Amino acid sequence: EPEVTQTPSHQVTQMGQEVILRCVPISNHLYFYWYRQILGQKVEFLVSFYNNEISEKSEIFDDQFSVERPDGSNFTLKIRSTKLEDSAMYFCASRFDSGFVNGYTFGSGTRLTVV
Amino acid sequence: RKEVEQDPGPFNVPEGATVAFNCTYSNSASQSFFWYRQDCRKEPKLLMSVYSSGNEDGRFTAQLNRASQYISLLIRDSKLSDSATYLCVVDGGSQGNLIFGKGTKLSVKP
Numbered sequence: 629e630p631e632v633t634q635t636p637s638h639q640v641t642q643m644g645q646e647v648i649l650r651c652v653p654i655s656n657h658l659y660f661y662w663y664r665q666i667l668g669q670k671v672e673f674l675v676s677f678y679n680n681e682i683s684e685k686s687e688i689f690d691d692q693f694s695v696e697r698p699d700g701s702n703f704t705l706k707i708r709s710t711k712l713e714d715s716a717m718y719f720c721a722s723r724f725d726s727g728f729v730n731g732y733t734f735g736s737g738t739r740l741t742v743v
Numbered sequence: 744r745k746e747v748e749q750d751p752g753p754f755n756v757p758e759g760a761t762v763a764f765n766c767t768y769s770n771s772a773s774q775s776f777f778w779y780r781q782d783c784r785k786e787p788k789l790l791m792s793v794y795s796s797g798n799e800d801g802r803f804t805a806q807l808n809r810a811s812q813y814i815s816l817l818i819r820d821s822k823l824s825d826s827a828t829y830l831c832v833v834d835g836g837s838q839g840n841l842i843f844g845k846g847t848k849l850s851v852k853p
Contacts, residue, residue: 659839663841669845670843670844671787671843672843673842676839678838683838717784723839732789734786736785739784
């Protein structure tokens with residue numbers, strides 16, 4: 629079964645450092661997402677990406693965050709200057725079409741720890 | 744602000760028990776509704792979509808009441824392997840983002 633692949637599975641970084649979280653969506657999917665989940669909290673939407681541009685973003689997704697699909701395969705989330713409160717699980721997801729969401733597949737996540 | 748509220752947990756039940764989870768959502772424009780399952784420190788996985796007419800998948804039955812903006816999940820004959828956190832999820836708009844509830848933790852004991 630096709631899957632969304634995320635790397636690394638765990639990243640530890642110092643406060644103020646830049647991090648890039650990587651995702652390889654399912655190859656024929658067209659819509660891409662990043663979500664995060666702070667430990668013990670709910671899964672929260674960060675950003676959606678379609679046709680090489682951001683289609684929607686939440687209030688969490690401020691100027692410290694950016695996304696890119698540099699080569700038609702990878703989908704990355706960059707945090708420019710990490711803060712302690714950025715520590716969370718970050719999930720990438722993708723889906724094929726504009727209808728819903730039986731085709732919405734999550735990656736296994738990257739656990740980001742900011743120290 | 745679009746929210747999804749769920750029963751506080753945890754639910755601790757014996758094997759074979761029937762357990763019900765409830766959820767309310769605030770966005771009356773939501774069109775798609777789901778139950779996801781999340782194991783500890785893992786990604787959410789789709790358990791089932793929820794349709795207006797109600798739907799069943801084996802031991803799992805989901806119901807939707809649009810007028811009350813209420814969603815439910817019933818698990819019959821619970822198994823040890825059902826132990827997980829159950830997330831109520833609704834769509835947040837045309838771009839396909841999802842709004843998650845905080846989840847209800849289920850622990851099935853022998």
